[in-house]
Amino acid sequence: MTLLRLKAAAAKYFPDGSISAASLRGEARKGRLKILQIAKKDFVTDEAMEEMLRRCQHQPKVLTSSSTAKRGGSPSGSYEIDNHGAQQDALLLIAQELIESSKSTSRGPLGRTRAKVIRPKFKSVRS
Numbered sequence: 001m002t003l004l005r006l007k008a009a010a011a012k013y014f015p016d017g018s019i020s021a022a023s024l025r026g027e028a029r030k031g032r033l034k035i036l037q038i039a040k041k042d043f044v045t046d047e048a049m050e051e052m053l054r055r056c057q058h059q060p061k062v063l064t065s066s067s068t069a070k071r072g073g074s075p076s077g078s079y080e081i082d083n084h085g086a087q088q089d090a091l092l093l094i095a096q097e098l099i100e101s102s103k104s105t106s107r108g109p110l111g112r113t114r115a116k117v118i119r120p121k122f123k124s125v126r127s
Helices: 006-013 021-029 046-055 084-101
Strands: 003-005 036-038 041-045 066-069 075-080
Touching: 003 006, 006 021, 006 041, 006 046, 021 041, 041 046
Parallel strands: none
Antiparallel strands: 003 041, 036 041, 066 075
16 A cells, blocks of 8 residues: 555646645545545545545436337337426425415514604794
């Protein structure tokens, strides 16, 4: 097991300088890189760097559709869309009903009770 200082590991795996030792520390905070700390100095292994690179790989979303096959068993070109929109609409309707039926517990802006303003009555001193 070869130990590399973070600066050396950044230079080895990212020779263009796009990733620094501070960036690697950030990945460690996110739980993607295992760091060894010896005498208050941070080290990584080649295995830990390669594992981090695997964890950081972008997984593109796979677009899927459910097709309805016609009598011949092959897709006809028209696709049946899953009923997710209707389910989401039903959930939003239930949530809205719950919101409307719940009583307000707020006492006003900033949780303060409102006071009645009493304006003093002054006599006009106009000539």
